[in-house]
Amino acid sequence: xxxxxxxxxxxGCIRHYGQETSAVQGGMDVERRRIxxxxxYEGAFGFSRxxxxxxxxxxxxxxxxxxxxxxxxxxxxxxxxxxxxxIGEALAAAGAGLASVxxxxxxxxxxxxxxxxxxxxxxxxxxxxPAATAVIVAGLLDPAWLVEIEAxxxxxxxxxxxxxxxxxxxxxxxxxx
Numbered sequence: 001x002x003x004x005x006x007x008x009x010x011x012g013c014i015r016h017y018g019q020e021t022s023a024v025q026g027g028m029d030v031e032r033r034r035i036x037x038x039x040x041y042e043g044a045f046g047f048s049r050x051x052x053x054x055x056x057x058x059x060x061x062x063x064x065x066x067x068x069x070x071x072x073x074x075x076x077x078x079x080x081x082x083x084x085x086x087i088g089e090a091l092a093a094a095g096a097g098l099a100s101v102x103x104x105x106x107x108x109x110x111x112x113x114x115x116x117x118x119x120x121x122x123x124x125x126x127x128x129x130p131a132a133t134a135v136i137v138a139g140l141l142d143p144a145w146l147v148e149i150e151a152x153x154x155x156x157x158x159x160x161x162x163x164x165x166x167x168x169x170x171x172x173x174x175x176x177x
Contacts, residue, residue, distance in 0.1 A: 030054040035093045037086065038067045041141070050090040057094045057153040061107065062086045063145050076113035076146045080106075080120035083149040088124075091153055099128055100153040106134040107148045117147050 030053060036042060037049030050059040064072035064079035065086070073079050088098050104125070106117055114134060121132065130151075140148055 033094070035090050037062075037090060039063070039065050049086075050094055052094045052155075055155045057091060057096045057100070057155065059087050059090050059151040059153070061105075061148045061150045062090075063140065063142065063148045072142070072144050072146075075116065076108070077116035077120050079145065079147050080117040080149065081124075083147060084120060084124045087149060087151045091151070094153075094155075096153045096155055098124060100156060101125065101128055101130045101151050102154050103131045103152040104133070105150040106132065107137045107140065108134060109137060109139055109146050111136050113146050121149075 033052040034048040035050035035052065035057075039049065042048065047060055049062070050057055062083045064082040066072065066082065073082060084098075087101075091097055091100065104121065106121065108114060108117055117134070125132075140146075
């Protein structure tokens with residue numbers, strides 16, 4: 001039974017109860033912690049910028065929303081970098097870093113934007129190389145948004161058997177980026 005419970009605890013959150021900070025997984029309590037951001041849509045839609053669930057950090061679709069409320073940058077590269085910076089901030093608040101990312105999903109409003117979004121993604125994740133998907137969508141919530149990015153990360157285990165954060169690192173931007 002222990003092996004089954006251990007396996008179920010690695011799968012992810014199975015269910016949660018209201019505002020509690022734990023979830024039940026295979027009969028085991030699992031940490032469930034919300035990370036808030038500055039998006040005005042969090043309250044309206046009832047979501048969190050990120051959610052820590054056991055050893056996983058799930059970062060919600062992140063649009064190019066500047067903290068100061070400024071309009072998003074006009075070009076897809078700068079929008080993608082802003083999204084990735086916001087994802088990095090959420091991961092840091094969760095005790096993780098960009099190096100702990102195992103999956104990303106990129107939603108683009110036009111196929112013509114993929115080279116610039118890929119350049120931004122490649123600069124940030126060149127040494128990490130997470131599983132990634134890019135999808136062309138009909139549109140995003142704000143017509144000025146050209147890209148939205150999701151990420152999933154795994155907190156690393158230390159030698160003592162507990163979860164430890166992966167150091168948060170900010171890759172250097174390419175010249176002219």
